[in-house]
Amino acid sequence: xxxxxxxxxxxxxxxxxxxxxxxxxxxxxxxxxxxxxxxxxxxxxxxxxxxxxxxxxxxxxxxxxxxxxxxxxxxxxxxxxxxxxxxxxxxxxxxxxxxxxxxxxxxxxxxxxxxxxxxxxx
Amino acid sequence: xxxxxxxxxxxxxxxxxxxxxxxxxxxxxxxxxxxxxxxxxxxxxxxxxxxxxxxxxxxxxxxxxxxxxxxxxxxxxxxxxxxxxxxxxxxxxxxxxxxxxxxxxxxxxxx
Numbered sequence: 001x002x003x004x005x006x007x008x009x010x011x012x013x014x015x016x017x018x019x020x021x022x023x024x025x026x027x028x029x030x031x032x033x034x035x036x037x038x039x040x041x042x043x044x045x046x047x048x049x050x051x052x053x054x055x056x057x058x059x060x061x062x063x064x065x066x067x068x069x070x071x072x073x074x075x076x077x078x079x080x081x082x083x084x085x086x087x088x089x090x091x092x093x094x095x096x097x098x099x100x101x102x103x104x105x106x107x108x109x110x111x112x113x114x115x116x117x118x119x120x121x122x
Numbered sequence: 123x124x125x126x127x128x129x130x131x132x133x134x135x136x137x138x139x140x141x142x143x144x145x146x147x148x149x150x151x152x153x154x155x156x157x158x159x160x161x162x163x164x165x166x167x168x169x170x171x172x173x174x175x176x177x178x179x180x181x182x183x184x185x186x187x188x189x190x191x192x193x194x195x196x197x198x199x200x201x202x203x204x205x206x207x208x209x210x211x212x213x214x215x216x217x218x219x220x221x222x223x224x225x226x227x228x229x230x231x232x233x
Contacts, residue, residue, distance in 0.1 A: 030196055035222065037168075044124065044161075044227035045168065045211050061221050100158075105222075106215045108158035108174065112167035 002026040003023065004096050004113035011119045017084040020116045022096030023028040024077045033099030034079040035109060036070060042090040048094075050105055059105055086120045093117050126212050126225035133218035133231040142197045142228045144212035150223060153213070155215040159188065159197050162209040162213070174199065183232060196208045199230070207232045 007021040022034060035050030049060035053072035062067060069082040079096055093115040101107035127145040134140040144157060151157055159172040170179050175195070176188050185200045197204055212225040 037224075044209075045162070045213075045224045047213075047222040047224060048128070059221050062219060069231075095167060097168075100170075106155070108156070108170060108213065109160070109168070110170060112169075114167055 002098060002113055004098060005093075006096060006113040006116045007118070011121060012086050014087055014120055014122055016086055017082055018081040018086060018090075018118050018119070019080055021113070022079045022081075022093050022113050024079065024098065027098070029072075029077040029112040030074050030100075031102045032110075033105050033107075034070075034072065035097050035099065036068075036081040036091040037095045037097055037109070037112075039088070040096070043092075048083075050099070052099075052103060052105065053079070054103075055073040083118075086118075088120050091118065091120045095102075112120075124226035125216055125219065126214060128210075128212060128225035128228045129233065130226070131229045133233055134199075135233045136202050136204065138202050139198060139200045140202060140230065141199075142212075142230070143194060145194045145226050146214060146216075147193055149218035150193075150214045150216040151190075151195060155217070157188070157190065157195045158213045159186075160211045160213065161216050162211060168211065169232055172180065202232055204232050206230060207233040 023112035028055045036048040051058040051070045058070040082118045096113040098111045100110040156174045160168040162168040216223045
């Protein structure tokens with residue numbers, strides 16, 4: 001079955017960067033979008049961006065353009081999300097999620113990682 | 123402010139029926155893009171509840187259903203159970219923004 005396992009919780013200083021990993025198994029990694037969705041405390045779900053590994057061309061939410069980098073390593077079936085210039089407003093649980101339709105950014109999120117808490121604090 | 127609008131909260135007694143609306147615009151739901159729904163319990167990953175408007179993944183009971191009209195869609199939950207208490211989110215694609223968008227989420231309380 002599809003499984004996404006994320007890296008552990010992290011604490012970062014304002015102005016720094018964080019990199020979260022998401023190791024996938026149980027499906028053909030290259031063919032499906034891996035998106036990143038975050039939930040800040042008391043807030044709803046927010047899509048940040050996604051990448052279909054075989055295309056290597058990510059899509060980003062306008063809010064995060066220029067500040068987020070999404071990559072994938074198909075030799076290890078692992079996706080990465082790196083967010084830079086962190087502020088306290090970036091404190092959130094970050095989820096990776098696999099798309100539901102092969103080769104498409106337009107679909108649903110079929111499976112989710114367990115979430116990674118990133119705390120930004122001085 | 124979310125692109126898709128949901129009521130912040132709904133409630134119902136066990137056994138009752140509740141609905142959760144999700145209202146979009148001409149660049150997402152109104153443009154015909156599929157809508158998907160998720161159930162989110164605190165501390166665990168969101169769970170896909172409905173995909174491509176009306177489809178339920180295996181294991182999701184038929185107590186969960188969806189109706190759609192114009193720029194809105196609604197999730198209906200019949201025969202409410204205590205285990206249904208959770209946050210519910212709708213999600214679609216927005217052509218103006220060029221990516222996925224979520225509703226603000228609705229907290230369902232089972233009285």
